[in-house]
Amino acid sequence: MLDLFSAYSPLIWLALLATGSLIGLLAGLLGVGGGVVAVPVLIEIFEAMEVDRPTALILAVGTAQANIVVASISAATAHWRAGTIDAALVRTWLPALLAGTVAGLWLGSHASAAVLTGTFAAVALALAVQLGASDRLVLGPTPPRGPLGQVPPTIVGVLASAVGVGGGTLSTPVLTLFSFPLKRAIGAGALFNLVIAVPATVFFLIHDIGRPGRTSDAIGDVALICVAALSLPALFVAPIAVRWAMRAPVLMLRRLFAFCLVVVAVRLLLRA
Numbered sequence: 001m002l003d004l005f006s007a008y009s010p011l012i013w014l015a016l017l018a019t020g021s022l023i024g025l026l027a028g029l030l031g032v033g034g035g036v037v038a039v040p041v042l043i044e045i046f047e048a049m050e051v052d053r054p055t056a057l058i059l060a061v062g063t064a065q066a067n068i069v070v071a072s073i074s075a076a077t078a079h080w081r082a083g084t085i086d087a088a089l090v091r092t093w094l095p096a097l098l099a100g101t102v103a104g105l106w107l108g109s110h111a112s113a114a115v116l117t118g119t120f121a122a123v124a125l126a127l128a129v130q131l132g133a134s135d136r137l138v139l140g141p142t143p144p145r146g147p148l149g150q151v152p153p154t155i156v157g158v159l160a161s162a163v164g165v166g167g168g169t170l171s172t173p174v175l176t177l178f179s180f181p182l183k184r185a186i187g188a189g190a191l192f193n194l195v196i197a198v199p200a201t202v203f204f205l206i207h208d209i210g211r212p213g214r215t216s217d218a219i220g221d222v223a224l225i226c227v228a229a230l231s232l233p234a235l236f237v238a239p240i241a242v243r244w245a246m247r248a249p250v251l252m253l254r255r256l257f258a259f260c261l262v263v264v265a266v267r268l269l270l271r272a
Helices: 002-006 012-029 035-048 053-082 087-110 112-132 144-163 168-176 182-206 224-247 250-271
Strands: none
Touching: 012 035, 012 053, 012 144, 012 182, 012 224, 012 250, 035 053, 035 224, 035 250, 053 168, 053 182, 053 224, 087 168, 087 182, 112 144, 112 168, 112 250, 144 168, 144 182, 168 182, 168 250, 182 224
16 A cells, blocks of 8 residues: 555645646535546656656546546535535526436547547636626526537536536536526535536546556556646635525626636647
8 A cells, every 4th residue: 555655756745736626626616526626746756757748648538537426516515515506407507418428438548639629628718707707698597408408518528527627617607697696506516517527527437447657646548646636736725615606796706717627628629
């Protein structure tokens, strides 16, 4: 066991703990999954440990998804206690979100990475513009119901799982398109991160299992030591960030979320 821990240098441990703190902040404050932060950091770490780049990329995505599970439990629990998770919305969105997640995992392993990331980046930038425009750009006064109401969560599940980001990154701005209160959308996004990350983590745990070239602590495409180092600070920071989100002005949260979407889009385009 000590050999597994010693495989990571003190500098890598410091980078992982700092990244985990930022993930907890984003999860609690904006309901955003930590993949957008964790993946580029993990790629650099794995390459420094002499993992080849294609393997480092998929190992980073799988590890980030496992971290989102842990961080989202803390953030979603804090939002639930704060009363910002709409149970009716969750019941309505959950089946389509899960179906979209399964489809997105399949699509992500077969479709062109450039097409997927380009599509996600375009959607993210459009939603950033909508958030920045405040309430001037909306599609309706309430989220659609019936069969039409299953379209937004399906798209969110497909895109988020295909490119390896948290569901809240897209679900929150999509909900604001239908005049859904931002703080309740952020709370729901924290839970949707968990909904998408659980099946994604299971996929990456069994994907490429036993294949050589990964770190010594990896099961499939999930590096367990990295998950622990990222998750520990996130567990403590996320509930504090939720309390900040409850007190923060809505306009400030909208602008922060719009900025976060732009960063996500740019990072995905650079990765592609």
